[in-house]
Amino acid sequence: MRLLYLNGPNLNLLGTREPEKYGRTTLAEVESLVRVRAATHQATIEFRQSNLEGDLVNWIQEAKGQFDWIILNAAAYTHTSIALRDAIAAVQVPTIEIHLSNVHAREEFRHKSLIAPVCQGQITGFGANSYVLALEAAVIGNPH
Numbered sequence: 001m002r003l004l005y006l007n008g009p010n011l012n013l014l015g016t017r018e019p020e021k022y023g024r025t026t027l028a029e030v031e032s033l034v035r036v037r038a039a040t041h042q043a044t045i046e047f048r049q050s051n052l053e054g055d056l057v058n059w060i061q062e063a064k065g066q067f068d069w070i071i072l073n074a075a076a077y078t079h080t081s082i083a084l085r086d087a088i089a090a091v092q093v094p095t096i097e098i099h100l101s102n103v104h105a106r107e108e109f110r111h112k113s114l115i116a117p118v119c120q121g122q123i124t125g126f127g128a129n130s131y132v133l134a135l136e137a138a139v140i141g142n143p144h
């Protein structure tokens with residue numbers, strides 16, 4: 001099982017960025033948590049972050065044939081990016097949308113996800129554990 005974790009804009013600032021919303025765990029620490037859990041499932045992890053929408057689009061396109069799942073925290077692009085949505089739809093690699101915070105409990109503009117309709121599902125509001133829960137969902141696989 002090969003999993004590609006993609007992180008969008010400002011997630012490089014985790015740990016110091018609005019800790020009351022996103023916690024004090026850094027992105028490197030989130031990655032470590034995921035790696036520990038992945039090892040118990042014999043899953044391999046690639047973990048990337050970019051502030052650039054085009055990088056995320058390129059990485060999604062390149063995932064085809066390379067990864068079994070994409071786990072995507074698109075950050076603010078969740079709410080704005082048709083390009084990311086189209087990339088996910090195009091490559092047909094099953095994708096799980098994740099967020100640290102519960103986007104539905106926040107400002108109204110965060111309630112709308114442009115990527116949700118082309119994702120397998122959404123995990124939102126569990127802090128760093130959203131990343132780990134997505135791994136568990138991928139390992140369990142598609143129940144349909």
Ligand code: DQA
Binds near residue numbers: 009075098100101110
């Ligand atoms: C986020 C939620 C988004 O609305 C926000 O723009 C982020 C982080 C989260 O993980 O809670 O940057 O994706």
